[in-house]
Amino acid sequence: QVQLVQSGSELKKPGASVKVSCKASGYTFTSYAVDWVRQAPGQGLEWLGWINTVTGNPTFAQGLTGRFVFSLDTSVSTAYLEISSLEAEDTAVYYCASRHIPWAFAVWGQGTMVTVSS
Amino acid sequence: QSALTQPPSASGSPGQSVTISCTGTSSDVGGYIYVSWYQQYPGKAPKLMIYEVTKRPSGVPDRFSGSKSGNTASLTISGLQAEDEADYYCSSYAGSNTYVFGTGTKVTVL
Numbered sequence: 001q002v003q004l005v006q007s008g009s010e011l012k013k014p015g016a017s018v019k020v021s022c023k024a025s026g027y028t029f030t031s032y033a034v035d036w037v038r039q040a041p042g043q044g045l046e047w048l049g050w051i052n053t054v055t056g057n058p059t060f061a062q063g064l065t066g067r068f069v070f071s072l073d074t075s076v077s078t079a080y081l082e083i084s085s086l087e088a089e090d091t092a093v094y095y096c097a098s099r100h101i102p103w104a105f106a107v108w109g110q111g112t113m114v115t116v117s118s
Numbered sequence: 119q120s121a122l123t124q125p126p127s128a129s130g131s132p133g134q135s136v137t138i139s140c141t142g143t144s145s146d147v148g149g150y151i152y153v154s155w156y157q158q159y160p161g162k163a164p165k166l167m168i169y170e171v172t173k174r175p176s177g178v179p180d181r182f183s184g185s186k187s188g189n190t191a192s193l194t195i196s197g198l199q200a201e202d203e204a205d206y207y208c209s210s211y212a213g214s215n216t217y218v219f220g221t222g223t224k225v226t227v228l
Contacts, residue, residue, distance in 0.1 A: 045207050050217075
């Protein structure tokens, strides 16, 4: 079946980097864009941006700093989110999603908890 | 890009209807038909319930319906059931290949 499986929880110190993976299965990876969404503890959903799985071109939400990088490895049907210079405010669950229905986030990964703490 | 505005909470008794609003601007909700709604249970990933303002993905009960007027979209849950108690988020295309989510609404079944 169609699914996105994300990497496990991470505990990082401030200033470190983290790379979250999102592996797709059950469909042709390059057929749909991959979006990234985060949810801080007790807060709402925040759209971070998306990556074109054909060209690898990323689009970021307005105001998102250069600390965020989206990348792909199409040979293993996997998208990545890397965050550098981590801050406590980056503590959140990070979700990947794909637009199997145009203009909507139809398929979601299970989420990856990233905790930034000294 | 500012988050779309939703009421923090909504409630209803079983069998009743509840409507959640999602207010944006002419640059997002008012400018496009690409408004979607998501249901999220605690500790779980969101689930798509409505897309393109009014359409339901396969498997979503027809108790869930969507509409839009001007800069405000709405999600209505008719015949409220205990399993509908969850957080609901709207989302809209906001131009230039970007999207924005709403602030979220907690629905309580009394």
